[in-house]
Amino acid sequence: MAIGYISHHDFQLHDMGHHHPEQPARLSAINDRLIATGLEMVLHRFDAPLIERELLDAVHDSDYIDAIEAAAPTDGIAWIDGDTAMNKHTLTAARRAAGAVALGVELVIEGKVKQVFCAVRPPGHHAERHRAMGFCLFNNIAVGTLHAINRYGLERVAVVDFDVHHGNGTEDIVAGDKRILFCSTFQHPFYPHSGYDSQAANVVNTPLSSGAGSKEFREAVETHWMPRIEAFEPQLILISAGFDAHQADDMANLNLIDRDYHWVTRKLCEQADKTGHSRIVSSLEGGYDLHALARSVEAHLKAFLGEH
């Protein structure tokens, strides 16, 4: 079965200015790689729709959504926090990024595809219930999670996050919600300086020290994530797929390689297969070295196909 691939040209128009690492070229690099490797042939492409307001309201405070809408500039760049900005195309891109994950959830639950990758910008996992930060405006993965629960009545949804940064926004939104299990690996101490002291029973945070690589990451996944995910028996797995823990990525100091993304994806696929549905929806978060990002996404998607 083909892999669902959800993206949109509007994501390329969201631009926070020259030299901002979260740049339109990230998606071009991924796209070029998919064409060069022939992976393009096994993708079933969908355009990311605009998110319905009701689905955003399930995740963010209404006042916060209004404030983001009001902050959207008609010209130039409006800074929302120290490293997060909007141009005149950003609001539409953010609505489509959240819409992509919601559509991904619909596609896998309705059985149209088994796995979906959402190639989106802006990313989402730092966006809290009422705060934008870290390049993120709306929490795309949380929108998909709550959509699966509210519209389709799923009772157990796992969200895993292997971005190098802790998914503070996702934790803020899902902590304490027993229908959701949230697992995150991240460099610590490091931005956003959260996650190392979490108390919520449904949150499995695994900090990794600066310099950690494949061995430490795989041990963390095997020891901390997988037993919890297995016991939880999720009906759907969502992935906050950030690739900035790659050794080539200057954003941080972890040393993952392309194969690690293949490995962790296979682990999650094997778990998803146990439900008989194999449902996975993955959404792009970080990843700023363009070559490493493109190769890592390739490894991630090949793992969906069961390829080595």
Ligand SMILES: [Zn+2]
């Ligand atoms: Zn990141």
